[in-house]
Amino acid sequence: MSAPPPPPEEAVPVPGAVAVIGNDKVLAAAQHIVKSLATSKNAADDMIRILSGFDHRLSTITSDLFPSPSPSHSHSQSHSRSPSDPDTDPASLAAFDAAEQLIHLWDTTPEALVFEAPEEDAAHYLAAVDAAVDHLAAGGPAAASGRAGVAVQLAMARLEDELRHLMLRHAVPLDASGLYCSLRRLSLESMDDLDASSEFDPATPHSQPDTARSASIAGNNPFDDHLFDLVRPDAVDELRAIAERMARAGYASELVQVYCGIRRDLLDECLSVLGVERLSIDEVQRIEWKHLNDKMKKWVHGVKTVVRSLLTGERRLCDQVLAVSDELRDECFVESTKVCIMQILNFGDAVAVCPRSPEKVSRILDMYEALAEVIPELKELFFGTPGDDVIYDLEGVLGGLAMR
Secondary structure, eight states: OOOOOOOOOOOOOOOSSOOOOTTOHHHHHHHHHHHHHOOSHHHHHHHHHHHHTTOGGGGGOOGGGSOOOOHHHHHHHHHHSOTTOTTTOHHHHHHHHHHHHHHHHHHTOTTSOGGGSOHHHHHHHHHHHHHHHHHHHHTOHHHHHTHHHHHHHHHHHHHHHHHHHHHHHTBOOOOHHHHHHHHHHTTOOOSTTSOTTSOOOTTSGGGSOHHHHHHHHTTOOTTSSSSOOSBOHHHHHHHHHHHHHHHHTTOHHHHHHHHHHHHHHHHHHHHHHHTOOOOOHHHHHHSOHHHHHHHHHHHHHHHHHIIIIIIHHHHHHHHHHTTTOHHHHHHHHHHHHHHHHHHHHHHHHHHHTSOOOTTHHHHHHHHHHHHHHHHHHHHHHSOSGGGHHHHHHHHHHHHHHHTO
């Protein structure tokens, strides 16, 4: 009885349309290697040419391993990838390359300012920043290699400096004359009671007689409207463009730090111009009544000016520049104005705990009425959670003055 035929050898499964001749495992294995390692038809041809040098039979491996895609396959593949996908879109990669080059070019001249260059140059730089941020967010090849991250970091550092420069350069100078006129246009009481007995220095703007003061600013007053601009209007669009890109790139904390720091310092200067000083409780208690009376009068007018002119203007500026995020603009408004508000409240607190005396009653009543008058307006400015603490402190000082 003859022996049973040996079982057929299993062929190595090979994708593609190449037939495996006989049981030649070498040919099948080589074909499998080429298919597995070659990334394109050209790469496969190179590998076949090398392998053929060892065994001429390997030259029978053909380029059918990489057939041209059928029209239906190409159509399906084109729909599976977004034309704007930075992983696959050559135009997007080219746009990023150009954007990266422009960002690095500006970085080589740190003393130059984008927003002092021609308007077209500034627009091109902002477009470059957009391209870098978009590419980083999409996770394209440049993002994976770190190029997009570096470009965005360089751009954000420059935009931070540009923001600081623009805010300082285009801030409207605040002077007592302009603030006074703003106050008068709101139909508040006159400052005529700041008479010759007051501690005003004749050389300072807020000590000028009403006629001289009006004449000095006639036709040249940036505060003609009580909703005056704290930053020149022609800079607002540029500030907003910078803020939008910093927030979108994840640099909101740096934006808040620069914006609030500058506005906080400018408001502090304004309080000094208005004569609202930073005094401790001990200092207030040691002041002679004549001098304290002057400071209390300044405080009354200062509260109204700050709330109805400055804080209203600050809120408007936040809404314009930081329109990219409601949360961001509320945070910046509170942080920018908190020190100003606390300085006003600290003096009210100090007066509220001073020893009682008949001559103080009238002035304390003026302070109480002034604060009570503006609290509803402050509630409209400091709405939401960020402003709750401010309103709570204001009402606490109001209660302290009421007890005097």
